[in-house]
Amino acid sequence: MAKGFVAVTAERCKGCGFCVEFCPTHVLSLSSAFNSKGYHPPYVLAGEKCSGCDLCGMYCPDFAIFGARYAR
């Protein structure tokens, strides 16, 4: 069970790639699917590695993703 989760608002994403690059545990990857503007949003590649650190949320310039720890 992962310590945390990420939530993506795909329609806001502009495919900059910051979240994918800077996730410390490489949870994300850019998908081949695209949103209505033609950008490729991230998808969860390795969810079990997510610590909920929210670095993705801190980096995202489009407020399209955030992470959080599961409440215990």
Added chain:
Amino acid sequence: MHADPKGVLTGVHFLDGDHACCEGTLAAGARFSSGYPITPSTEVVERFAARIPKVGGVFIQMEDELAASIALQGAVWGGAKAFTVTSGPGFSLMMEHIGYAVMTETPCVFVNVQRGGPSTGLPTLPAQADMMQARWGSHGDYGIVAICPNSPQECFDLTIRAFNLAEEFRVPVMMMLDECVGHMTEKVVIPEAETIEITPRRFTRRTPEAFHVFEPEEDLVPDMVQAGDGYRFHITGLTHDERGYPSMHVDVQDRLVRRLQQKLAPLANGRALCETEDLDDAEVVVVSYGITSRVAQRALQMARQRGIHAGKFRIIQAWPFPEQHIRELAGRVKAFVVPELNLGQMVWEVERAAAGKAKVVSVTHAGGGVHRPEAILEAIVKAVGN
């Protein structure tokens, strides 16, 4: 409501126009001024700097007029009544921010003690050559209010009126003094605070959820708000909708810009402050303002002594221009004589309002001094003669 006694220097004083104007700001409730020194206006803020720490408030001398003209607007949104003071070159620098005050509907007062121009001109000598600039100096379509006192007493009284109009219409108001009125010393009576009517800022009674900072009330003027009260409002100089959010729609621009002018309409006609005398049988009307109106007073006296039916129309509120008054007079007088300390500025408004129904004569003066009464009399005689 009545003036706060802390700012009212009740008594009979011997003051020059600049000093009286400062007392007017304090009586009106101004508790913030951001200034920059420029002759012949500096005494207004020098006095304010001396008075305000004992009344309660802040004076800050900014690094230039660009800063002064917007710092006061920050103070207004922080809840204070605020003003600045300048003359020609500074007035030119302040133009962008006068436009910002118009666009954001920031109630505030700009005092311009006019001096000889253009450019550095005649720093210590009078002119009235910024009158059109007061109306049109910033870019874009907009309207402002401008008031011309002609005595130190009026510098006191009309400054209070300027603040009141600013609050009523959420608009910047220009106090258009000239160096002569600013530096002439006369008796100024400052009454008891309870007799001075102050228009309070029209803070909204709506809750933050229901309030929009640019949503007009019935009089086309939005209620006001201040930072720190939880309204989380946004103001911008960009064209904006009623929420204050930038918008590029043509209909938003149309609605906003027309309303900014329209809201001043009540001042254009019945409420346009002016002083008239001997108009009932007038054949010729002398239209003047500021120091020139004092000289014109003598010329009118001399004209009447010669049996000329000359009447006085003293412009006190120059903008919005009192065109209805002039139009009405044009229907029944032969001519308007318009002496000004400039090469012709308000005379064009008179001509426009007269619409060809009466002759309009400009009596120019390049500035640096005042007209001789004889020069105005000559124009009156000539206007009646033809």
Added chain:
Amino acid sequence: MSEMECVMEIPADAQNPVEPFLRMDRMPHIWCPGCGIGTTVNCFTRALLSSKADLDKVAIVSGIGCTGRVAGYANLDSFHTTHGRAIPFATGLKLANPALQVVVYSGDGDLFAIGGNHFIHAARRNMDLKVICVNNLTYAMTGGQTAPTTPSHVVSATSPYGVFEPAFNLVQLAEAAGAAYVARWTTYHVTQLARSMSEVFKKKGFCFIEVLSPCPTLYQRRNKMGDGLDTMKYYKDASKIRNGAPTAECALTKSGEILVGKFVDRDRPDFIELMRTEMQETLGDRYAGMEAPCRL
């Protein structure tokens, strides 16, 4: 594993922590893909949260430019003012209501070209303002013209043959003008940036934080420096954290080393404290104070 197979369980009440701070009815914002301004806003949000600021008392003032648009998106009392004049507006706002925490959020051209004079005077006065300068080394909004921060040899819209003017070293300028707090980070340093922002909310006086950010559409593209992500990787590789480094040694170049860190953190009485002290010294109990009676 296919892209659709890994589904995370997302709690029903999960909300992006930045959203309460934004005017969500104005999303999406206007910034380009890979622009770092939004990243700085995330840091700002986290700093407001961690410093437990009373959001009703935080006011944000911006100038004109891409970074200037931050005020319009922030769910605070926010002021989008004229080009270069956010600082004097903020000065008036603060002096009329000293209880406000006044943040100036603007770009390098706005704060240091047209706004340069106001910056140095506010720093000189130690006016209690928190100035966040997103430095993308260009005038982005108008199409990527040369700014006083654009490094030598860079190609810009108004220096098509390469910039040859020396550029400002903003942190050195801020220190020299009298700022009480001076730090520089990049949009890669999100944790440190949020921490710096949180620190300045607790510090009285003129606080300056420079944040280097990509402008992929104009600056990076014209200079064939890749996109936003390439720039972030450059920031990661080329930056060195040197807290306390002499600001004179912190100049930036086109593609060289980037010194980041907290460079200045000193205690000086701020403008309001200085004013009160002098007035009380001279006037004694005749000094009526500076609180403007609001609601007048």
